[in-house]
Amino acid sequence: MDTRRAGRADTAGRVAAFGLYGEDASAPDTEFLHIEDIHSRSSLHAWEIGAHTHRGLFQVVVLLEGGARVRLDDRTLELAPQGAVVVPPAVVHGFQFQPGSHGYVLTVAEAVLFDGAQAHNRPLVEGLFLAACVVDLAADAPLLGRVAALLEQLMAEFRRPQLGQTMMCVWLSRSVLLLLERRRAAVSGATGPERVRTELFARFRTLVEEHHTEHWPVPRYAAALGITESRLNRLCRRLADRSAFEVVQDRLLLEARRRLIYIAAPVSVIAYELGFQDPGYFNRFFKKLTGTTPAAFRRQARGAEE
Template identity: 45%
Template sequence: MPRFRTKPSIPAFALYGEASAAQPDMLHVEPIQVRSKLYRWEIEAHTHQGLHQILWVASGPAEIALDERRERCTGPVAIIIPPGVVHAFRFSRETDGFVLTFNPRAVVEGDVPATGEALRDLFAAPQILHLEPQAVATGRIAALFVDLADEFAAADSAASPVPHWLGRSIVWRLAQQSARLSQGARRGSGHADLFTRFIVLVEAHHRDHWSVARYADELGMTPERLNRLTRAETGQSALDIVHARLAREACRRLTYIAAPVSKLAFELGFKDPAYFCRFFKRHTGASPRDYRRAIGVADDARG
């Protein structure tokens, strides 16, 4: 399993290693090797707040960390990174592909609603899409990235709508592949839209420890109806989903942040670190320190 270094905190960038802020309509693409070569082929753990990112590995090896998930893979692979997801990569000189970073406005503004739906579905969760090397769809996606990089590098790219069209096409194609690979992904419906709104609220407030009643009230429904909705969509109760998200955030922080368990517990909204340890073990089967030990992260920050 790939191992990445822990840090005192997780930095957020528009583009990795750069201090400049993202523009409202930002769309940026570059070959993987351009930036990774500067950092000796390792991109350390970081996030992008408010920005979507697609890493397209056309060929060659890559070691990937998405939150607590870690994987070694060989292209063609598309790594889908929603805003706020902690990610890190390790490449080699043989790795070929592109990194596309964009504000969602860059691909959906002024377009038909279906593009927004494709964007929502594709980025509903971080994912790694393993594509068939000889498939026609894979060839189309690879060609779109090459065309986008060429258009982005053109002298008139800032005034041209073509990069945005190509970015939109990439989102469309990858959303199709994601739906195919997930074997029966949810189709858009009133229930699915309500469920998506619930997930957005959970993403924003899981560390606030809202009750199910509070989530239901924000959605204009009763707790009973919210539970029926979540069970229909996932087979889980609303509270199960909230707790799973909180446990995933705990795994993320234990993996990437070199801080005492007690400090992480308080940051996650727990008033009692001992209760946090019991919560974490109930949902993962291991104590926080055992979890760190199992994934090869040193627990040298006591507390």
């Protein structure tokens, strides 16, 4: 089996969902935490990690030396050394590393970061996982050194079972993520009140992730969050430059695009799977937002890959 294509889609034509790349994710572990160097897995696949997602897992790739071409959903970017890529769950991502690249891949389940005892600290790193992003560490050499040292310690701790290993790995992981969030927040200018808004927006995004195919109206999302519809819209305008309705529509459109590319089912079947009661309505929804029909989009997207 060509593992590079296996990362692109599974046997049913869907984007492959892994616990770790190439490994089964049928039973995700809520206590999952893993770290490895870039070389150990990428070199086995000709330094190319095909498009895939992780179910319920957050991933951070810190590149210290070398370079990489990174795919994040429908974006492709170049990652320079001394940078980090943050990948939330469900984001389709892939990497084409320069041979010999050096760095680390940290993968953690949400429960590891935000267990009951640490739930009050969620706003401290929530902003890091609002969306896939790149954190440039090159301009802050002291912080880069601390991140690299923590990852090296985490690798050493992870490889050698001993007293308190789990606790130490969790502490080190949270430290890495907090340093990355400090850097991200410093660049973006985030403040204390901004972190509160970030947490609320993250809760909204979580609800959208869970219910977008159910076509919840915006007032229902606002009620679930315990805020007014107008406040939810102000929040979305501030953090995403979109209305709450547009955020929901964007997520539904993203899912539609993914399925049209990676699933071989007829457009009508995909429409029903996405919660549309009428395939005709799905066609109008898609064309209104993209300017093209689902069938035309599929032909164009698949033609570009050939």
